[in-house]
Amino acid sequence: MKENWQVVLAGEGGQGLVVAGILLGEAAVMDGKNAAQTASYGIASRGGLTQSEVVISDGDIAYPAVEDPDIVLALSRGALDKYYGKVSEECIIIYDSSLIPGDFKGKRVFGLPLSDKVEGLKKEKGLRVALNVLSLGALSGRTGVVSLNALEEAIKKQFKRGFETNRESLKAGFDMARSSCYFCSQ
């Protein structure tokens, strides 16, 4: 298991990426690690490139922002363009293939139909699923950077209501990505 992770959650304003970053950091702390989270966003509350950065480490964190990402979650075309082909080949890129059509190659580049899954769960079960939470589940499933359990605990702490829906969303994202987790012992 890697000791240091630099994670970028990128997309558009309004997708809940800042909250996702806070949840990811909180979950890492619950897993007994150190974490630092920063965010950058435009002045508009919706639209525009927004990103949340989380550094997770077993040891002390010297510099708290991302220098060279190990994991990128891209939820918009603009976010994917910013990182695809510009980061190390070892960097895991997970992108929403239902929002971003196209053929993106790379041994660690994974398109997952995250938004389609959100819509599917709404139709099948009538759940008000949030893309950010489902994507965090997928991130955990594919990389093992934080445990599913810790994410659930972080959500419980952050939100007073809707825990069951969020738990199901997390699990759906996790299961979708789990089939080819890169670092988890399987």
Place this chain on the structure above:
Amino acid sequence: MGKVKFLQGNHACVEGAVAAGARFYAGYPITPSSEVAQAASDKLPPLGGYYVQMEDEIASMAAIVGSSLSGLKSFTATSGPGLSLMQENLGMAIMGEVPCVIIDVARGGPSTGLATKQAQGDVMQTRWGTHGDHTIIVVTPASVQECFDLTVRAFNLSEKYRTPVIVLTDKTIGHLREKVDVRDPSEIEIIDRKRPTCPPGDYKPYRADADGIPPLAAYGDKHLLRINSSMHGEEGFINQSPQNATALSKRLYDKIENNVADIGRIKTFQTEDAEIVIISFGISARSAFRSAALARQAGIKAGAIQLQTLWPFPRPQVQEALGNSCRRLLVAEMNMGQLALEVERVFTDMEVYRVNKWSGEDLLPREILDRLKEVSE
């Protein structure tokens, strides 16, 4: 036992203030400090404390001076433009010897310059913003844990030396979230102001003890408290004589400047054998430590110093940390060179270089590293 939380720097400052015993906040919210006001409004009332939203920063500063003199540890928070408005009453607090804490979460200036972006342009405003001969204590956290720890320390220094103390952070530290141990008050040293022990009739609010600091009564006590922002005698009545002006100014200056050994604090990274040492503070110090580590990998004997006390400049601590092999200093800051002026003044026997950025973005480890390589050749 304390609690481990995942908090924003701004929130950690409030946790630190509460742990130190602060029970009064008056402020006027401003980006990027607004979360301090928000957290203070959540935390203080349930503890029997007070949160007051004021009409502006002039009134905010006046309110914390008044509440402190009534006996409550008091604080406010702002950013550069608000600190400008507080300067008049900050001077009053210095002259009147009023303990209080001001949290300044710096942003890009001057004026409304870069209202939502990053800068460290308040180095000299915190030192010299209010007029007249004076000195002041400024502490500078570089992590969320230090936001907690150094806010506690700011209250302690403020109470001990009967003077205002500024906690200077920046937009990035204020909004950064990290793991923080919110220590229980029973686990930390907490200093309260000296109270008068003499009979009420003998009390003179500006009669200093041997340490240069007068005990402080509270308004409403049997010990009659008189506060005066003009040159005053021991009883607090105006005294404009040349002898008194000379002596009082000197006492106010000495009570802080003669105690740099106690007030000054730094954090070091591999300075012992370093040939070049980066001097920095706030979030730039995090970049500095990282770039010194990268420089070592590249064969440059670099070290770094974070100033946890910015003012008074912790000269003896920095001098002690620098080893015999150090000949060069690199001052890293997000402004056009303010701390560099002090470093150049103090270390006349060293070559002092600068690395600056004032674009509204953080100074990155690789940018400091590039400059290190440049000046190490």
